[in-house]
Amino acid sequence: xxxxxxxxxxxxxxxxxxxxxxxxxxxxxxxxxxxxxxxxxxxxxxxxxxxxxxxxxxxxxxxxxxxxxxxxxxxxxxxxxxxxxxxxxxxxxxxxxxxxxxxxxxxxxxxxxxxxxxxxxxxxxxxxxxxxxxxxxxxxxxxxxxxxxxxxxxxxxxxxxxxxxxxxxxxxxxxxxxxxxxxxxxxxxxxxxxxxxxxxxxxxxxxxxxxxxxxxxxxxxxxxxxxxxxxxxxxxxxxxxxxxxxxxxxxxxxxxxxxx
Numbered sequence: 263x264x265x266x267x268x269x270x271x272x273x274x275x276x277x278x279x280x281x282x283x284x285x286x287x288x289x290x291x292x293x294x295x296x297x298x299x300x301x302x303x304x305x306x307x308x309x310x311x312x313x314x315x316x317x318x319x320x321x322x323x324x325x326x327x328x329x330x331x332x333x334x335x336x337x338x339x340x341x342x343x344x345x346x347x348x349x350x351x352x353x354x355x356x357x358x359x360x361x362x363x364x365x366x367x368x369x370x371x372x373x374x375x376x377x378x379x380x381x382x383x384x385x386x387x388x389x390x391x392x393x394x395x396x397x398x399x400x401x402x403x404x405x406x407x408x409x410x411x412x413x414x415x416x417x418x419x420x421x422x423x424x425x426x427x428x429x430x431x432x433x434x435x436x437x438x439x440x441x442x443x444x445x446x447x448x449x450x451x452x453x454x455x456x457x458x459x460x461x462x463x464x465x466x467x468x469x470x471x472x473x474x475x476x477x478x479x480x481x482x483x484x485x486x487x488x489x490x491x492x493x494x495x496x497x498x499x500x501x502x503x504x505x506x507x508x509x510x511x512x513x514x515x516x517x518x519x520x521x522x
Contacts, residue, residue, distance in 0.1 A: 264291040264464045265326040265431045267312055272321030274307050274488075281307040283488040284321070294458055294465040296479035298472055300508050304488040305468035306350075306436055312466055313345050313434050314338060326431070343370030346425030346463075348435040348454070352417055356410035360401070360420050363409055364392045367427035395423040398460075399453060415446045419453065426457060433458050435467035439474065447471060451478045472504055 267289040274282040282304045289295055289312075297305045310316035311323050314330050323330045325341060333341060346367070354363050358381075365380040365388065372380065380388055389405070396402040399419040401412075409417060418438065425433060435454060439447035451467075455478050458465035469475045475482055476496045484491040484499075484507045492503050 264462055266291045267432070267464065267466075268322075268324040269308070269311060269318075270322045270324075272311060272318040272323060274304075274311070274316065275319045280488050282311070282318070285488070285490055287483065287490065287493070289464060289466065291464055292462050293481065294455060294479055295467075295481045295483060296475040297466065297468040297483050297485055298470070298475050298507070299485035299491075301470075303485045305485050307488075308485065309434050309436050309466065309468055312432070313347060314341050339370055343368070343428065344431045346428045346430030346433045348418075348421045348425055348433075348438050350437040350440060352421045354409045354417055354420060354424075356408070358409060360396065360404045360407050360409060360412070361389060361392045363420055364395065364424045364427050367424040371428075392423070392427065395426050396420075398426070398457065399423050415449065418446075418450050422453060422457065426461070430461075430463060433463045433465045435465075437468050437470065440470060447474060448477075455479075 267287070269285055269287040272282055272285045273280065285304075285308065287308070297308060299305055307316065311318060312325070314323070314325060317331065330338070330341075355366070361384065362381045365377070365384065368380070369377055379385075393402055393405055396405055399422050401416050401419050404412060404416060404420075409420060412420065433454070438454065439450050451474055454465070454467065457463075467479075476499065480496055481494070482496050482499055483493045484503065486507050491507055492499065
């Protein structure tokens with residue numbers, strides 16, 4: 263059973279900086295949702311709350327019906343081990359083989375000895391399982407290749423396979439297409455949405471590309487300055503809402519100018 267998510271009146275502060283301000287968000291099990299908004303709007307912080315790697319300064323986060331703050335450290339580790347994440351920088355180890363990077367996906371569920379064995383002397387069953395996942399993402403022939411020999415698109419697919427190897431209930435992706443060309447961006451999102459649907463996963467991603475978000479996701483959540491500006495079906499988002507989401511206010515224009 264995949265997980266539902268609930269964020270209630272959640273705020274996150276880093277010193278004097280307010281990253282999220284009174285956010286309410288509910289996501290049903292099996293839903294696919296895109297968080298859209300400008301850089302620095304709070305999308306990544308919200309993803310980190312949903313991934314149980316960050317605690318709110320105020321408010322609550324419930325994953326699979328349980329308040330994350332009420333979980334023991336052991337329960338939190340178990341929870342995180344079932345959350346597949348595709349980070350923006352992918353966080354692959356370039357000098358290692360593809361199968362080793364994928365095997366690292368279960369680091370939270372394996373003992374040190376078990377993980378070492380998977381990385382250095384993998385059992386045939388482990389290799390077969392990883393090969394099956396690589397086949398699903400379209401790079402089964404790269405099982406023994408070093409990651410630094412792969413193209414950018416192939417590396418993304420390794421990161422997706424690694425997330426799937428966790429056998430996740432929840433899949434999170436932080437700007438997964440920010441560094442690839444439009445054709446590869448469409449392929450990457452098509453792949454992520456396909457595997458999420460096949461595995462019946464709850465899937466949440468952050469995106470800058472509003473057109474791609476509309477194309478691939480039935481629900482869009484607009485985030486700006488740490489607040490949710492809209493939460494609607496993709497077909498119901500109007501151009502005025504998009505313009506307001508990405509427009510810069512006077513103080514933001516000053517900040518932009520100061521950094522140039």
